[in-house]
Amino acid sequence: MTDRRRTMIDSLTAWAAAADRYWVEPGGDGTVGWYGTGYDNWGVQTNQKYLGAVGALAALTDDDGLARRALAALRFSVRSHRSGGGTCADGKPWGHTWISPLGIERMMYGIDLLADRVDPELATGLDRLLVSEAEWIRTAFHRDRARGVVGGLWNVSGRNAPESNLWAGALLWRTAQRVADHPQREVWQELARTFMINGVSVPADRSDPTVVDGRPVRERFRGANFFNSYALDHHGYLNVGYMIICVSNAAILHFDLKRRGEPAPEALHRHQADLWRVVRPLIAPDGRLLRIGGDSRVRYAYCQEYLLPSLCYAADQLGDPEAIGLLDAQLDLIVREQRGNADGSFYGTRLTELANASPYYVTRLESDRACALGAALVYLDQLEDSGTALRQAQGTVGPWSWIDHDHQAVAVRDEHRLASYSWRAFSRTQGLCVPLADGSLAEWDLNLAPEIRVLGDQGDGPGRLSRTVTRSRVTELDGGFVTSGTVVEGVRLAIPEGWSGSDGARTMIAIAALPDGHTMIGIHRTVTADWWVGIGSVKGLHLNVPNDVLNGSRRRYVHAGGTLELEPGPDERISLGRWVAVDDVLGAVGLWGSGELIMDRSARRRGGPQHSLFVDELCFPHRAGPEQVPPGTVLVEHAFAVLAGCDAATTARFAETNPAGPDDVTGDLAGATVTALDGRRYRLLLNFAGTPVRPDLPAEAVDLTAPAGERSELGPGEAALYRL
Template sequence: MIRIHCRIMVLAIAAVNGAASPPMPIQIPDQAPPMAREVQQRIYQAAQKQAHYLIGTVRPWSEDAALRLLTDSKSGEHWIRPNAGAIEGLAFLHRFGPYDPKVVGASRAELLQGTLIPMMRYLVATHLTGERPTSDRKKWGDAWQSAHWTQMLGRGAWFVWPDLPPDLQTGVRRVVAHEADRIARTEPPHQLRSDTKAEENAWNSQVLSVAVLLLPDDPRRAGWEKAFQKWAMSSFLRPADARNETLVDGRPVREQFTGANIFDDFTLENHNFVHPDYMTTFSLSLGCTPDFVMTGRRPPEALLFNVAPIYENLKWMLLPDGGFVYPNGQDWELFRNPSWLVKHVLMAVWARDPDAWRETRRCLDTLEKMQARQADGAVFHPREYFFASTQSDLLRSLANAWLTLQLAGDIPDTPKARVGVRRWEQAKVILNRQPGAIHTVSWGAKIMAQCVPNRLDRLVSPHERNGVGGIRREGGKGILPLRLQEAVVEEGENWFEARLTVDHGQEMRAHLRFRSNADGSFLMAEKLVALTNTITAEVATGLIGILNNPYWIYEQGKRRVAADGEAVEAPAGKAQRWRWETARRILVDEVLEVKSERPLRAAYVASDRAERGRVTDQLILNHWPGTRAWKAGETLSDFQAVIRCGAPRN
């Protein structure tokens, strides 16, 4: 046993030190299938323009001019991940496709020698296995996300392997093997409420795939492959899968069950609420499918396990611009539409989903309009994002979309409209999707209700207090927290009604009623009563967040608001306010209409800045500004408004 163990260790050390056989060779068709070529060409052109922008941000490391990076030199996520993602995307362009140096701004040789190799050397040198720290005096690696970053570095190196110096090949293999070994000897975590581990497990699986690509003859390969299947399988397990007899990769699911990361209704929670963005993270593990196909291997069935019903849920939340309706709010950038393109491509090709090709084209249309705004090729406007890896992550996702289409067979394209009511019991969310609007109510992790126009200009912002609003107590800090006391939710084929009792702190109680009707109208009713004698600084309930962005492609940088025929123009970001004491009919851009038989103490409060990558104004249907005293049992509001999203009715 000792001799065998020593033999494995010797082989592993030799492999990492460069004495191994070459990586798995890449085998790829000469061209994509006919129906995919036009979209594929557009994706490649977008990738080249995005690369042009990113290359313009690359600079020498202040401590060693021979090494290059596009961020400051630090060891954390926001400094390593952007560089690793850019490497993967740029290496793709160096190896594949109809490269145009005029668009990218560098020849392939210049891209390799002047950017790719110096950036790779920086990441290899500053990893835990390397010889020097980053400028924050720490090395990177063995972190919660470092396997994800390593996958990007390793896959990029695989693309350009024959052109890399031997010492850099050795260094990349050393980094990949280190992170892969760490994941292989760890058990996948699981969590249902608040903070799913679905995304983390999916990204941790990736480095195991890349380790096999770069070190196919390593004695650890079998362990990496087994761990890859386990981590991928663990990502999207439901509680019900503990009893699931379905065979996946030759074994019943119940035998592979290690814990649940998604609810039985195929939704999940992350960042403490139901989050559509994280429901798309099946793309992390499914995105490894090209690694298998390009090397003549069959992908594990685990890569598609539970993915189709997750994707079906997402279809009900999609908007015409390729974005999502967010029933629990959105703490990331709202205009991430281009980032969803690869998700649809993966589903169209590997899951043969009949709706995915339409959604691919919608996202691509939006991406191209976004990219046309800026001469440097960047897709995202600087004021639309705040996450450091946004631009580089997009480039690498475009690379995987192009490769997936190159490997595609026939792509189904028979989409159908989703219309009617969808209820997610574990998520505590209900949605009614109609041609003109999407209505949502949630009564779980977030208490929220909204009527969102089903159009390119979505108009309504996913403010997490939509439908409820907030109250500030005199002398208090921030708005009072919400607490659900009771929820009764009923639905039919094309309608639903939710009756919620919600407390604002210990001071106020709101009796809320939301009804989504078959004709597209949405009723919002509130009776707000003081529970104690209290003094408020502001009451702002019956909230509707209104998007008002100066740069977004489907907005105009202003909103026109009319109350009972009195119209005002609200320019984006100007922090203006308007109040109406007896409004009965309010129109926003002749799209969103609010009608009430009883007069509303309404207000429109324009924001002065972007928050979370978007500007959100507030339309408030019950507004009491300034210091006011209320007695226990006193009614602050008792209104009922009918909201329509679309052409207003007289």
């Protein structure tokens, strides 16, 4: 047995024991039971993911007790389905929804391995369940108001359905193969192909004559779910996580069919290689998914988990020689966190508050990790059995850049750095400048964008301030990018007892990832509206530094005044002076304005809407409220630099080479001028006026954002980068 396989089995074994806390046997005889709440929707799927993982573990370790537990969970799933005559623990049957095939797909790998233990009555019930779901998909499938196979680029259309198209198609194909004598078999298969073609679908498919499974793509095309850049606007933001979910659902059917010796439809793999070319550079060498558009959920959970089966698929179907090395790296993260939990659970320490508040949700997350880990274990066995070389190379992604003008998002990856900025992230604006040597330094929420809390902000859904991007622009450079835009802060304001308002402040942002492979520079300017605005707090720069179990709960900060070794601790603000280096891999430097860098620390976890990570926030400036400020108050006005892949000595030298000076503001232009790590001098300019401005620059200055380096006017809110 390989070390990897032993580690995965040991991890699942420990988790299965910890999961007993949430195991329920209503009859007490062990024949029927469920993991979690047993409720409809995610409660059902939680139990199904549990039975997939536990069933696989039972089969691979020949554990009769675990096998009985998995079969009891399967009986509950079969009997509580609409075809089974029973109900869930909440008194309702489950099934016949757009999402019900997902849990079925995720449980099947475990059931297949236990096939010789499934009694005839249970096998018949399972087939009845599959046929019932397949027939509902054939005759009545809908996702909210969108009926049948649909596609839509934007979430707001109600037709963006890439992942559900894939899992609905997969269930149809699986059922057609399993219940081969059903009169609707061929209809299911053709409908499955149509669903799959419209999984990772792009606008160009509308007229694509390529023949897939016997018909041109254009004949089965129903709508694009991805942009031609393979950006995905799922849940209303640039959602890298759901790009991975789409890969994982192809992986599930791919490996299940391969185990049975059955060919997969060509449509299953449609555009998966194209999608992988985009998401692969967004995986750090330590296995973390770098979510350049942010995340609305618990950090390093759900979508991160399903990277595991996706990596197996990338190794087998897509020929990625680094995929297994990345899987090993992610496995190390999982084991590291699990070993920090006394009970063997996956999230016992980090999500204690969530577990107390919602067993329904925390068991969903626990079962996701177990299901993905169990699937990867099974798929790796299949890869070894088929002779696939499980090489562990990693870190060889060459220089890469990507841009999507629809999402106003841009990213670049080189040897030391992943730099990105998005104007349609979960927090609306979000930047990353992550050292690839330590992916744990990535935290998305409003990163590299001022956090302006206006009193009475009603938010824009859980964990999100009400903010609106009014204009933005992104431009690629050779080895970097420039982007700028304007954001309205406090769009929806209300105070109990009758007051309401809107548009409390306006933030202008300019960001440049310099072509030196390390440096990002930026300018932030926030000015309040023309009325006396109530301010809760101001955090300029807002560079998030996670400090939790996934990095060993310890960070080392070196600054001009000394060295700090910090574990999660009390609420406090620490002055850092003009520069700071984190763990000798990430530096931050204040170039002008805003005084000194302040570290804001919290005694409670605050990363993400569910507060799932301890995060230190590097601010420039930090302004605590509440206070009421006069009209037109400048809350933030500064320039800064972030250095990825740089130690403390390099950060200190950069600060010395680029000394603090007076505000680099001339008329209506704000600037940031630095000598970068390639020895060249660059100047970023932002026009914060309402009219175009022609910059006054040295004759030798080259505009890196203009064709052939031509210099031109800067429009309102626009930025440009010049090499001096």
